Amino acid sequence: MHTAFISHPDCLLHDMGAYHPERPARLKAIEDELIASGLMGRLERHAAPLATLEQLKRVHTPEYIASLAATAPSTGITYLDPDTAMNPHSLAAAFRAAGAVILATDLVIGEHAENAFCSVRPPGHHAEHDRAMGFCLINNIAAGVAHAIQAHALERIAVVDFDVHHGNGTEDIFRDDPRVMMVSTFQHPFYPYCGVAGRSERMVNIPLAAGSNGTAFRAAVSECWLPALTKFRPQMLFVSAGFDAHRDDDLASLNLLEADYAWVTERIKEIARQYAGNRIVSALEGGYALPALGRSVTAHLKVLSGP
Incomplete structure (x- = not known):
């Protein structure tokens, strides 16, 4: 079976302004590097569908979804907070992004993709x-996790988040759900200034000090994530794959390299092989230094698509 690569042109149309770091060029940088490396030919491409309202209401309130639709502008840009904005194409892009993770969930559980x-x-x-x-409209990974639970009756799912920022939204949605474990690393103290107080056996959130490198990251994974995941025995793993902890990314102050992303992907695959029938769905989160982002995603996908 192949590794599925899911995207959609609508995701390029969401634009929060010329100087915003979360920009359409991020996806082009990823595809360019995958093509240059020769890896794209090993992936099976799929177009992301639009998530349905029913699927999104598993993780977001109906009032919130309605407010997004009401706020979406017909022209120009509307800000939801100082960092997060919508243009006329943003709502469709957000529904496609969540739909991609839901499709990926179906493909992997249905054994149409490894x-x-x-x-x-x-x-x-x-x-x-x-x-x-924090640049986010819909919690894409959460939509996939909820789909795996509701549509496929999985009972133990792990979310792995190595973005430089704590995944507060994922924790908010699943904090009280015993079917979901979250393991994460993030720079602390740093936006969104949370994650430490909420730690528990199922919320294994490991803060890293500014300046930390791959040695500290790998120690957190080996000493904290892996024992927790082994005890939980997840039936499927979802990855919030943020690459903004890279040394070249100047929006934060961690110092990971491509080799660290390859290494953690190998550890994730080992857990999936042991307990989850190899089932992994990964989705892009952060990563704003374009060359580093392209190289890091390629390192991640080389491992995912390898033996």
Whole structure:
């Protein structure tokens, strides 16, 4: 089976302004590097569908979804907070991004793909059940997790989040759900200034100090994530794949390299092989230094699509 690569042209049309770091060029940088590396030919491409309202209401309130639709402008840009904005194409892009993770879930559970990567935007892990924040409108990974639970009756799902920012939205949605474990690393103290107080056996959130490198990251994974995941025995893993902890990304202050992303992907595959029938769905979150983003996603996908 192949690794599925899921995206959609609508995700390129969401634009929060010429100087916003979360920009359409991110997806082009990923595709350019995948083509240059020769890896794109090993992936099976799929177009992301639009998530349905029913699917989104599993993780967001009906009032919040209605407010997004009401806020979407017909022209120009409307800001939801100082960092997060919508243009006339943003709502469709957000529905496609969530739809990509839902499709990936169906492909992997249905054994039509061994695993999947969703090259989509806007990202999602900051979106809480009733509000947008941190460049995120819909929580894409949460939509996939809820679909795996509701449509496929899975009982133990792990979310792995290595973005430089804590995935507060994912924690908000699943904090009280015993079927979901979240393991994460993030720079702390740093936006969104949470994650430490909410730690538990199922919310294994490991803060890293500014300046931390791959050694600290790998220690957190080996000493904290892997024992927790082994104890939980997840039936499927979802990855909030943010690459903004890279050394070259100047929006934050961690110092990971492509080799660290390849290494953690290998650890994720090992857990999936042991407990989850190899089932992994990964979705793009952060990563704003374009050359580093392209190289990092390629390193991630080389491992995902390899033996």
